[in-house]
Amino acid sequence: MFYSLAASLSYSIEVSGFTLQLYDLTLPVISALLILYHRRALPTLALFAVYSFWRYPLFEFLEIAAQIVAALSSAVIYFFITGKRGAVSFGRSRLTAQRIFWLILFNTAVFTLLHHWLLLKFHITSPYDAKIFSVATLINIQWMLTSCITGIPFCYLVIRACYKPKWFFSYLRQLKALIVEGPTAVKQITWVMMLVTIMYCLIIANQDFLLFTDYSLVWLLPIMLWGAICLGHALINPLWVFMLILLSHYSDSYIARSNDFTEEHYVRHLAMASSMIAIFSLTIVLVGVLATRILRYIRHLKRVSLTEPHTGLPNLRALKNDIPRFPGAGLCSVQCPELNSLTQAHGITFRFEFVKAVVEYLKPLLRGHDNIYYSPGYGILLRLDDINDTLIDSYYKAMSAFRFSWEEMELGLNFGLSYILNGSNITNLSSVVGQLNASTFVSLKNGRPETLNIDAPGENNNNPSVIRHLLQQSIDQRSFVLMAQPIVSTTSAERYHEILIRIKTGENTLLFPNTFLPVAQEAGLLAEVDMTVIEQTFRFMHSLGESHSESRFSINLTPQSLIKSDFLDRIYALFAIWSIRPHRVIFEIIESDIIDNLNASSVLRELRKLGCKIAIDDFGTGASSYSRLKNLEADILKIDGSFIRNIVAEKFDHFIVMSFCEAAKFKNLEVVAEFVESEEIKQMLINMGIGWLQGYHTGKPVLIESLKK
Numbered sequence: 001m002f003y004s005l006a007a008s009l010s011y012s013i014e015v016s017g018f019t020l021q022l023y024d025l026t027l028p029v030i031s032a033l034l035i036l037y038h039r040r041a042l043p044t045l046a047l048f049a050v051y052s053f054w055r056y057p058l059f060e061f062l063e064i065a066a067q068i069v070a071a072l073s074s075a076v077i078y079f080f081i082t083g084k085r086g087a088v089s090f091g092r093s094r095l096t097a098q099r100i101f102w103l104i105l106f107n108t109a110v111f112t113l114l115h116h117w118l119l120l121k122f123h124i125t126s127p128y129d130a131k132i133f134s135v136a137t138l139i140n141i142q143w144m145l146t147s148c149i150t151g152i153p154f155c156y157l158v159i160r161a162c163y164k165p166k167w168f169f170s171y172l173r174q175l176k177a178l179i180v181e182g183p184t185a186v187k188q189i190t191w192v193m194m195l196v197t198i199m200y201c202l203i204i205a206n207q208d209f210l211l212f213t214d215y216s217l218v219w220l221l222p223i224m225l226w227g228a229i230c231l232g233h234a235l236i237n238p239l240w241v242f243m244l245i246l247l248s249h250y251s252d253s254y255i256a257r258s259n260d261f262t263e264e265h266y267v268r269h270l271a272m273a274s275s276m277i278a279i280f281s282l283t284i285v286l287v288g289v290l291a292t293r294i295l296r297y298i299r300h301l302k303r304v305s306l307t308e309p310h311t312g313l314p315n316l317r318a319l320k321n322d323i324p325r326f327p328g329a330g331l332c333s334v335q336c337p338e339l340n341s342l343t344q345a346h347g348i349t350f351r352f353e354f355v356k357a358v359v360e361y362l363k364p365l366l367r368g369h370d371n372i373y374y375s376p377g378y379g380i381l382l383r384l385d386d387i388n389d390t391l392i393d394s395y396y397k398a399m400s401a402f403r404f405s406w407e408e409m410e411l412g413l414n415f416g417l418s419y420i421l422n423g424s425n426i427t428n429l430s431s432v433v434g435q436l437n438a439s440t441f442v443s444l445k446n447g448r449p450e451t452l453n454i455d456a457p458g459e460n461n462n463n464p465s466v467i468r469h470l471l472q473q474s475i476d477q478r479s480f481v482l483m484a485q486p487i488v489s490t491t492s493a494e495r496y497h498e499i500l501i502r503i504k505t506g507e508n509t510l511l512f513p514n515t516f517l518p519v520a521q522e523a524g525l526l527a528e529v530d531m532t533v534i535e536q537t538f539r540f541m542h543s544l545g546e547s548h549s550e551s552r553f554s555i556n557l558t559p560q561s562l563i564k565s566d567f568l569d570r571i572y573a574l575f576a577i578w579s580i581r582p583h584r585v586i587f588e589i590i591e592s593d594i595i596d597n598l599n600a601s602s603v604l605r606e607l608r609k610l611g612c613k614i615a616i617d618d619f620g621t622g623a624s625s626y627s628r629l630k631n632l633e634a635d636i637l638k639i640d641g642s643f644i645r646n647i648v649a650e651k652f653d654h655f656i657v658m659s660f661c662e663a664a665k666f667k668n669l670e671v672v673a674e675f676v677e678s679e680e681i682k683q684m685l686i687n688m689g690i691g692w693l694q695g696y697h698t699g700k701p702v703l704i705e706s707l708k709k
Helices: 002-009 026-055 058-087 093-121 135-163 165-181 185-203 214-231 233-249 263-305 316-322 338-346 348-365 389-400 429-446 464-476 513-523 526-544 567-578 598-610 625-631 651-666 679-687 704-708
Strands: 012-015 018-021 330-335 371-375 379-384 404-406 409-411 416-420 481-489 496-504 553-557 585-590 613-619 636-639 670-673
Touching (some): 018 135, 026 058, 026 093, 058 093, 093 263, 135 165, 316 429, 330 389, 330 429, 348 389, 429 464, 464 496, 464 513, 481 704, 496 513, 496 526, 526 567, 526 704, 598 613, 636 651
Parallel strands (some): 553 585, 613 636, 636 670
Antiparallel strands (some): 012 018, 330 379
């Protein structure tokens, strides 16, 4: 049946007693049958050969026999080289070279030689008429090459479509995707119209105009190449087969026979046209195959760019693409902080298997177009179309009941869950996801889902990303706002000032240290903050001139600065650059375990040798303050304000402060009392013999520039 159909689509003409076989699908259909069915096709071909022997004349049977032998020999060698993978669909670039050589060139050559030999053997034609190097044979070979190049993939498609309809529907979906994802509709329509116009000029017989001759053939190549590049092999090859059938059947239209056009000229034109068509076919097929590979690779890259590689889940980029498609949908973030420590204990595989298990657990809860996304930095994100408090509570309860099995362990982990009701207001997805992630920690702490309200741009200066930006700007531009709070002597000594820092926002409001120092710590910038404040303070001290040459300033140091290997070198450099005498500077160190660090203790000793004084800030809040005080090398002890605040009303605080003072006197340390907020507290501290007072009652922080007045 297939052979008869292929024969009806083929076309041949008689010229000067020679049969010129133009487009011929009979050899391609036999080759396609062997490629698709392998050995299972042999009984069918054997029965077909027997049927042909009785059904067709001898010269037709010899042609069929030559086709079967040529197709069989080329298929055997082809599968010997490629193996089972040789039966995959056409359009695969890795098999293109083998298919062109064995299924096209070798197949055509074997058929041509064998067919001529059989015709001579059975005296169907004379040796003179069957010259292998004639123009007629060249035309037949070129058209047979064209037939195999385009016909084998086409026949393979038709046979497989009948054999596996599901595969054919998949093929149709592929064609649809190529058209939808390809060039714009205007470009595709223009391309089709150009093809129709050229084919019309070639099919319609009108030799009075050049466009209606074989001249128009040359315009097919660039137009078909554009289609092959943009749409690929799967769509272009069947279209080109249809066009070749028309070109073979209507060859007399663009190469017309006339009185002044000899048979020799006509045959030569046919030879040129068949040569062009063969070269065009090979070029179009190769370009189509390569374009298909590139298009597949581009689609693969798009899929990869929208997928988290370790879990296969959609990533943040996919979520960003989906938000405009589902307006009004809400976002929900699910985070398990304990996962970090468990990953360190069990390896990175634990994290990704855990995420996959959570996603599979949550999938039954999804409705409609809901989807789950994952980013290693921000955890699991859910896009929920009909989000509400009741739905969020159901997710929260479900996550509380989740258990994860790993290496004979069953773990029930605590989750934090935060959500935003309407994602249509999202303008900066990464910022919102970051805020959702931060809110999950609040959720974990409070034991309930947390809702997030998105602030308008510029309204939320507590946004971590905004604070991080302002912090970096203050460091780079040396633009911290320095405040100075006086530390007043209870005797006649000259007061000095503690440097306090702020950050000015774009709205001219001030951020306090408890807002930006945690961000600096997380970013590893505490040491840079310290050095920036020291440099700004030294610059101001230098600007005071000789009139304030003995003014002193106390600057806070974080533990991170003391463990920096280049800290002392940078401090020495700043003293030299700004010509500051070390005795004018006091460095305050927060009571912390870092003081037990040998490197930190060594740095403090070097600063004291240089002439600076060391103050222990917030003394009394640590777990072993007295044991530290025993071995502490410092000059000033600052008692934490939590003991001073209630010293009048609480006798316990009074005795604690008294004990600190006695211990400090034994160590020859000056004592500073913080948080002096009233006259009553001030007088009690004076009576206790404390030498220095700091607080709003003795002096509020002021801009450091005001000290010049």
